[in-house]
Amino acid sequence: MNKIATPKNTKEMVSKYGFHFSKSLGQNFLVDYNIIEKIIRGAGITKDTNVIEVGPGAGSLTQGLSEAAKKVVAVEIDKKLIPILEDTLQGYENIKVINEDILKLDLHQLLKDEFDGGDIKVIGNLPYYITTPIIMKFLEEKVPVESIIIMIQKEVADRMNAKPGNKDYGALSVAVQYYCTTEIITIVPPTVFIPQPKVDSSVIKLNVLKEPKVKVEREDIFFKVVKDAFGKRRKTLLNALSSGDLQFNKDMVREVLKESNVDEKRRGETLSLDEFASIANGFVRRI
Structure with missing residues (x-):
């Protein structure tokens, strides 16, 4: 042909x-x-x-x-x-x-x-x-x-x-x-x-990859964190993660971000996969 x-x-x-x-x-x-x-x-x-x-x-x-x-x-x-x-x-x-x-x-x-x-x-x-x-x-x-x-x-x-x-x-x-x-x-x-x-x-x-690039405790929480972080790109992480689908209170969000060494004033588009994973795993430990 x-x-x-x-x-x-x-x-x-x-x-x-x-x-x-x-x-x-x-x-x-x-x-x-x-x-x-x-x-x-x-x-x-x-x-x-x-x-x-x-x-x-x-x-x-x-x-x-x-x-x-x-x-x-x-x-x-x-x-x-x-x-x-x-x-x-x-x-x-x-x-x-x-x-x-x-x-x-x-x-x-x-x-x-x-x-x-x-x-x-x-x-x-x-x-x-x-x-x-x-x-x-x-x-x-x-x-x-x-x-x-x-x-x-x-x-x-x-x-x-x-x-x-x-x-x-x-x-x-x-x-x-x-x-x-x-x-x-x-x-x-x-x-x-x-x-x-x-x-x-x-x-x-x-x-x-044979295994995902980062280790997360719960993929559903990881992807919800990602979704919330990018949901309103102009919001800081503190505000985005406390007003999105996850509905975590600001005190918990502030605590998890501090534990992950992530400034609460940063925005989602600056975070690496490792940082998203650390934040998500921090939330999982508190659920």
Whole structure:
């Protein structure tokens, strides 16, 4: 099969099947094989690698993954794309396409059914609105994957990769970096997609840690502390943590912050993961 990742081939395939792009599903098809090669190299795909691809679209990245990996399981929510994928992926023996919503799948069962061990990586070109739920599903459900390599809106990738004190640092940064180390592989311009999005994209690699980066007594309290700290960014920690969902009184908050050597006048965007963990564990000891 000819490579689908060219403007001409993609337009012909879309026309052949009368396919209409869905704004609600954030569909933008990649039409530059150079970007595909960068993703495959950056992801570290080898013949020993199993891949779960989320949102294969017309199959441009899927074709490249198939040639580099051991097996590819592509999960596509849009049933209108299934005939196109059957066409573009014809002759590729190591690909299985599943017409499902990734958010509704039992991912542990998927891995058990489709792969016989080996490294498993998650790869996808994800629309903004669904990026965080998909990533957090894999991380929170502790699905045993080695890494998650995704192409997303650049500003979202910047938030995932941001460090304390950076304007992009927020609750998403902490949540992702609790479970992973992060690495920007490449910046992707709008011109390599059909239709063209209005903003740049980034390919970010999330290397999933075997254990979270910091030790917390209760993850639910840790993430509530993070949420409260960033809930009203202009508030000091003392005020933010005593007026958020946790509803701790100011005396307790002041005591925990002092114990953690954190100035009560600081704001959430200045805290490291270690400091968030220390504060959360201090609250757990008092509950």
